[in-house]
Amino acid sequence: MADVTFTVDGKKLTAPAGTLLIEACRKAGIEIPAFCYYPNLSLQAACRMCVVRIEKMPKLQTACTTVVTEGMAVTTESDEVKQSRKAMVELVLGNHPLDCPVCDAGGECELQDMTFTYGAHESRYVEIKQHRDEQQWSPVVFFDRPRCIMCYRCVRVCAEGMDVWALAVDNRGVSSVIAPNEGDSLLCEQCGMCIDICPVGALTSGTYRYKTRPWEMNHVGTICTHCGDGCKTTLGVRPVNDGVEIIRGDNRDKSGINGDFLCVKGRYAFDFAHHEGRLTKPLVRQTDGKLAPVSWEHAIDFTAKKLREIRDTRGGNAIGVIGSNRTTNEEAYLLQKFARSVLGTNNIDHHRTADYTAFAAALKDKPGREASLRDFASARAILLLGNDPTNQHPGLAWQIRTNVRLNRARLYVANHEDVRLRRQARASVILPSDGYASFVSYLGGNDGAFRGSDLTASFRDVIRKEESLLIAFGSELRGRDIQALVDFGLSLPNTKFACLGDYVNSRGAADMGLLPDLLPGYIPVSASTQFAEEYGSALPAQAGLDLIQMFDAAGQGDLAALYIVGANPVSRYGIDPSALKNTFLVVQDMFLTETAALADVVFPAANLYEKAGTVTNTYGDLQLVKKASDRAGVRTDFEIVVRVVDKMGADPKKLVPFGKGVRADFGQSRGAETGEADRHAVWLVANHLEPKLSPFDPFAVFDEIQRLVPAYNVPRLNLLLGNDEHLKSELVQIESVAGRRDLVLPANDVLYTSGTLGRYSAKLEEVVASATILMKPAETAAD
Amino acid sequence: MATETTIFSPELAARFDKLVTLYPVRRSALVPMLLYAQDEVGYISKAVVAEVARRVGVLENDVVSVLSYYSMLRTQPIGKFNVQVCTNICCMLRGGNELFEHCKKRLGIGHKGTTADGVFSLEEVECIGACSWAPAVQVNYDFHENLTPESMDKVLEEYREKAQK
Numbered sequence A: 001m002a003d004v005t006f007t008v009d010g011k012k013l014t015a016p017a018g019t020l021l022i023e024a025c026r027k028a029g030i031e032i033p034a035f036c037y038y039p040n041l042s043l044q045a046a047c048r049m050c051v052v053r054i055e056k057m058p059k060l061q062t063a064c065t066t067v068v069t070e071g072m073a074v075t076t077e078s079d080e081v082k083q084s085r086k087a088m089v090e091l092v093l094g095n096h097p098l099d100c101p102v103c104d105a106g107g108e109c110e111l112q113d114m115t116f117t118y119g120a121h122e123s124r125y126v127e128i129k130q131h132r133d134e135q136q137w138s139p140v141v142f143f144d145r146p147r148c149i150m151c152y153r154c155v156r157v158c159a160e161g162m163d164v165w166a167l168a169v170d171n172r173g174v175s176s177v178i179a180p181n182e183g184d185s186l187l188c189e190q191c192g193m194c195i196d197i198c199p200v201g202a203l204t205s206g207t208y209r210y211k212t213r214p215w216e217m218n219h220v221g222t223i224c225t226h227c228g229d230g231c232k233t234t235l236g237v238r239p240v241n242d243g244v245e246i247i248r249g250d251n252r253d254k255s256g257i258n259g260d261f262l263c264v265k266g267r268y269a270f271d272f273a274h275h276e277g278r279l280t281k282p283l284v285r286q287t288d289g290k291l292a293p294v295s296w297e298h299a300i301d302f303t304a305k306k307l308r309e310i311r312d313t314r315g316g317n318a319i320g321v322i323g324s325n326r327t328t329n330e331e332a333y334l335l336q337k338f339a340r341s342v343l344g345t346n347n348i349d350h351h352r353t354a355d356y357t358a359f360a361a362a363l364k365d366k367p368g369r370e371a372s373l374r375d376f377a378s379a380r381a382i383l384l385l386g387n388d389p390t391n392q393h394p395g396l397a398w399q400i401r402t403n404v405r406l407n408r409a410r411l412y413v414a415n416h417e418d419v420r421l422r423r424q425a426r427a428s429v430i431l432p433s434d435g436y437a438s439f440v441s442y443l444g445g446n447d448g449a450f451r452g453s454d455l456t457a458s459f460r461d462v463i464r465k466e467e468s469l470l471i472a473f474g475s476e477l478r479g480r481d482i483q484a485l486v487d488f489g490l491s492l493p494n495t496k497f498a499c500l501g502d503y504v505n506s507r508g509a510a511d512m513g514l515l516p517d518l519l520p521g522y523i524p525v526s527a528s529t530q531f532a533e534e535y536g537s538a539l540p541a542q543a544g545l546d547l548i549q550m551f552d553a554a555g556q557g558d559l560a561a562l563y564i565v566g567a568n569p570v571s572r573y574g575i576d577p578s579a580l581k582n583t584f585l586v587v588q589d590m591f592l593t594e595t596a597a598l599a600d601v602v603f604p605a606a607n608l609y610e611k612a613g614t615v616t617n618t619y620g621d622l623q624l625v626k627k628a629s630d631r632a633g634v635r636t637d638f639e640i641v642v643r644v645v646d647k648m649g650a651d652p653k654k655l656v657p658f659g660k661g662v663r664a665d666f667g668q669s670r671g672a673e674t675g676e677a678d679r680h681a682v683w684l685v686a687n688h689l690e691p692k693l694s695p696f697d698p699f700a701v702f703d704e705i706q707r708l709v710p711a712y713n714v715p716r717l718n719l720l721l722g723n724d725e726h727l728k729s730e731l732v733q734i735e736s737v738a739g740r741r742d743l744v745l746p747a748n749d750v751l752y753t754s755g756t757l758g759r760y761s762a763k764l765e766e767v768v769a770s771a772t773i774l775m776k777p778a779e780t781a782a783d
Numbered sequence B: 001m002a003t004e005t006t007i008f009s010p011e012l013a014a015r016f017d018k019l020v021t022l023y024p025v026r027r028s029a030l031v032p033m034l035l036y037a038q039d040e041v042g043y044i045s046k047a048v049v050a051e052v053a054r055r056v057g058v059l060e061n062d063v064v065s066v067l068s069y070y071s072m073l074r075t076q077p078i079g080k081f082n083v084q085v086c087t088n089i090c091c092m093l094r095g096g097n098e099l100f101e102h103c104k105k106r107l108g109i110g111h112k113g114t115t116a117d118g119v120f121s122l123e124e125v126e127c128i129g130a131c132s133w134a135p136a137v138q139v140n141y142d143f144h145e146n147l148t149p150e151s152m153d154k155v156l157e158e159y160r161e162k163a164q165k
């Protein structure tokens, strides 16, 4: 829209016609107070805090509902305006309890700020305050009615943002109250968006309430460890006896790819870190057949000696490695390097939740075709094929809903299930559960492929008319079907794609070469020259065993050792424990999972919130992970691998190219409460290494990744600032993927589950068991 | 959306089917629908809330939210005749308060009360737009004007007779 020019407090400003005055002022650095206004939600004009004087208008006007017009002259602060705001604050305080000293919001409360600014510290109201006890609406949502200032933000975010409509306002005038949909409890997604958006302490969080004060915590911005969306989250942490604990997960700086959003897992399911079953000492199986705690030194020595012996006597082919969907890119990369250059094997794999390999092959040499999560917030049209984002990709579902609501984006849904996002869809069709491939072929013009109706025909017509389309597809599509879908998409003028997989770094696991046939960047193992040069040793050229084959080999006695990092294949793939009885099994994990319980050595590992590095979400957005919390006794997967390598007699400097000549990190990637740097320094000095940089420094490995994997060679500075960078996926040098075995096994998580990890979150378990959740999990997924 | 099973009379159901098509968005039909439903059922019961929610395509808690905003929508059954005595400024100046007190005495109930025989309910209301003929009383949808305690008694008597028929 055309720009208009207007004056605010004597300053000449311009903004597009139709801009709200409050927004135009904010952009120009003039802050207008607001309780009820919230960007991108419908207008409420309930609180009257934003009043300003506009020339030629008879009364004070609400800046949150006034649009700027040519020649408008505005005064945002004057005695009159202040007086009015002060009166509003006084009204609000009329029944507000004097809870500040114990209220969760104290210190970050908008009402405190306003009272401070406008100074309504004496009240002319003498009526007795109406008290109501705090109510618990769900395991995670509590309501303290007297604190509510009736701004309606919670009602709107739940209805408009979440499309859940669980909150409403009952009664009117002074007796208005916020009411949950089940009378005295909620039936909803338990996302906590209402708590986050509440300007005061009326809605409080079941995990955080009455635990601490905002200024007593450090706040670390990092990436959620659960699903493949990779939302940015801020963890509130504080030191405790045995490390640094997380007390709160929220979305403080709304700059991430998730905008305002966090789901129930991102907000509450960090408590697995404090689970009582958390391992903090290495365990080694004793002669009596039982696992017993031992020192780190002993466990590492023992493991290294054993692995070396097996490698030297039976060869690398007798060793297998399984990596994780939840470790950093650097750790995944390091693990494959360890497997290939130290153990001498290509027997390496991970639990694959989407066919990223086929996707990479389909996008090769096609610049700008992979959609970022951000693109979903602005795309004109979106086709969703398979998947249920509301359950499996809550962040994506939020972006799509927001886009449909604010920009009237056109959403098309083709699914075999009645997914919730159909409510936002312009058109949708139901497919048979095995009908995706034929439907894609039908979309491409092959009428015979799919027995369509008028509905499917018109569905196809509108999609083919889209000038610019974003296609997101679930793990229903694999291999050749992905190629066919991309071919179809590319026949339209301007299409981008997103391949939806589960878990925070499933994409990174594939990208970093946790695959038996492909090196990092999907380079075939037979073409490893560049890698061999960099690693300074020849790499095995034959494709190794995949995950299933490894367990088969173990059962046949051909796998002498198996090294598993952060995965629970025994439960996920239903492996018979006896298959592993003759295999030396090493597991790095946080808990004694079904897999770890069978191990000969278990290393207690740190989780994603306790380390630094990078992760890649399923859309190819690369983001920085910062260390937030800490637990005495555990080590990062990175550090464990380096230590094992060192004790195996290999040169850690070759594994992690730290020291001279590399660009690396001096601590900026680590969180506030680390202690890591000191531990490193001690180790370094003890080992006669230069204490400037550390062999545990993920950024030394990230350097190498950027050298060898062109898609990851993105600008570093922006990443270090905590912003997302999209991969250059077109640079992936992948050969044909025809004839690869399809090993994709979707996690089938729902909103309240998170594989094996979710089982260790007491809060998630409590939520799942409560009657307050909107979508019941069919079965709890296992990792 | 034709609702398969309805708690309303066929006429009212048909009227509602039409009503939701009259506005740009369905939920605009919410308030008139509640009023008509109240006329037929007598009050807004849980069943009314459920069906109205279904018909306008909102959740039940949204209906409750709107319902609780309007004082003329009620969630409890009341007497056959709802005596609404205005005590706003014009009526007050011409004896509205006395009239209300009189009704209370006569019927033996207070504001928002219902007589034991279920014939009368009493309510003190804001201006009913009959200021020129104050003090005024509305019984269900009928107006009675320029009342005195004596003429009020007659009005009540008429309704009591009606109730016996």
Ligand code: SF4
Binding pocket: A141, A157, A158, A159, A162, A164, A165, A166, A167, A186, A188, A189, A190, A191, A192, A193, A194, A195
């Ligand atoms: S926690 Fe429940 S009530 Fe609150 S915004 Fe989320 S879905 Fe709505």
Ligand code: SF4
Binding pocket: A147, A148, A149, A150, A151, A152, A153, A154, A155, A178, A194, A197, A198, A199, A200, A202, A203
């Ligand atoms: S509970 Fe909080 S967000 Fe909701 S209306 Fe009250 S003050 Fe506003």
Ligand code: SF4
Binding pocket: A224, A225, A226, A227, A228, A229, A230, A231, A258, A261, A262, A263, A264, A265, A266, A267, A393, A394, A395, A396
């Ligand atoms: S949507 Fe996914 S990444 Fe975002 S908060 Fe939820 S689980 Fe975490």
Ligand code: FES
Binding pocket: A033, A034, A035, A036, A037, A044, A045, A046, A047, A048, A049, A050, A051, A062, A063, A064, A065
């Ligand atoms: S912010 Fe404008 S009225 Fe509340």
Ligand code: FES
Binding pocket: B086, B087, B088, B089, B090, B091, B092, B126, B127, B128, B129, B130, B131, B134, B135, B136
């Ligand atoms: S004041 Fe009673 S009818 Fe207007």
